[in-house]
Amino acid sequence: MARLKIDRARKYFGSYTALDDVSLDVEDGEFIAVLGASGCGKTTLLRQIAGFDKLDGGQITIGDRLLSSSERHVPPEHRKIGIVFQSYALWPHMNVAENVAYGLTVAGVRDPERARRVAAALDLVGLTGFAERRPGLLSGGQRQRVALARCLVTEPSLVLLDEPLANLDVHLRASMEEEFSRFHERTGTTMVYITHDQAEAMALADRIAVMDRGRLLQLATPSLLYREPANATVAGFIGDGMILPARLLSKPEAGRCKVEVLGVEAVMRCRPDQPAAGHAQICLRARDFAIVQENEGIAARVDRLSYQGGFFRMEVRPVASSETVLHLDAPEPAPAGPGDIIGLRISDGWVIPEPDRAA
Known part of the structure; x- marks a missing residue:
């Protein structure tokens, strides 16, 4: 687990301001959802946390370690951050165990430690017994759990989830929401969940950060966000409010x-x-x-x-x-x-x- 602190993060693409002085504190073991419509800056924020882009201003720290600033940039592979993408990104020619073990293999971890950690990760996401199956023989929800296990097997200090349920049908999404919630309760892992879906954010998150046009408009619990929106933009966006x-x-x-x-x-x-x-x-x-x-x-x-x-x-x-x-x-x-x-x-x-x- 790790505390994530984002302090006045700024990111520009030419004359376009993608992040405008975004500040966010995520406590150890907290589940934060970053919510907003397309183009609001939520994926850009995830990319800064992951280290895929360099900040133009502000800084990002995990625990006591400075990862990003205008002068310092720690590359993604040295951040000890796990990422679960919307597309699963599983290797079709590898079985489940090989997919989960891929990050360990690249890092030089060998058996029996590698096999032990893969088995533990599959058990954590409820896929014990699926190690020899290929991704093509799994359901969408099972493939998403393989992607989650692949993320967790590297023992990250922070897990980023980039709209992980967007490709699933409505019934499977509800089931996976329960899976994510149970997983967070079991592990206490610090999680940042990027989504445009209010229902997902409300169901899963301890707190929700609402973004619009590169700015953080409000950070609050789901109940407070619904009952006491900080401004008209949040009020109209959350819960179909009438202004x-x-x-x-x-x-x-x-x-x-x-x-x-x-x-x-x-x-x-x-x-x-x-x-x-x-x-x-x-x-x-x-x-x-x-x-x-x-x-x-x-x-x-x-x-x-x-x-x-x-x-x-x-x-x-x-x-x-x-x-x-x-x-x-x-x-x-x-x-x-x-x-x-x-x-x-x-x-x-x-x-x-x-x-x-x-x-």
Whole structure:
């Protein structure tokens, strides 16, 4: 295990800023997910940690060892970092044991120590008895576990996972999420997991680092990230949040304040230092709405219904603000159809902090 510390990392490709002063502390044994859309900088960050690229500014340390800075660059093979790629990258002409042993063979480790470590790694990922099989005879999940065993057999101080479930079908991905979670619990290995999939990040990580345009926007536990996004970008990205303008009506009291939104008053969660008056942005989730009588809340016209299995996703437009699109979940049978007018009551929400107050 090892603590990873990234301090104001910067990386440029010509005039393009791929990493913009990214700082991140990963504790010993912690599972961190780096989450963001394509082009946000998450894979560039992984490449800096692995040593595939040189930093243009800042530094990266593992434990007490400086690996990267603008003046120093330790090559990948000397970083003692394991990497699991999206593509598995298994040798088809080698059996499972030979694939797992490849890094040890290159490093000059010989039998019986090599065989012992290969057997231990296969046991750790639940593939005892598969040593003689070729990759072509394995399922996608089994091949991913071979790739994980090949990474672990070198006894890395840190494991990087680059979208390792992206090539698997939805059922196998769920199974492999459980595998990764159990593996982390058994070994306590420090892991950095790169993904664009929110569900994966929420299910696996101790904390999630959300990136956008080369910058780290927020680092928080999955629950805190969902409930208290630091800014409008995170709020809109995580959990399909709806961002609306609002007017503050009261100072914070017990973590809540009164706002006016879409012509009605509502009480929402907010930071203790939230201003008592003025304009703000709020984040609403589908679960924050309840359907009521038309004259008891926000009058809204139903645009469309989408059946989700046991419930409907309902998209509506407030009558007083037809350019605004809201969505909520409604049980079946559907309480209304396209063109109908319903009432909405806001039961919860989050006042997004001003930029200089954001966490």
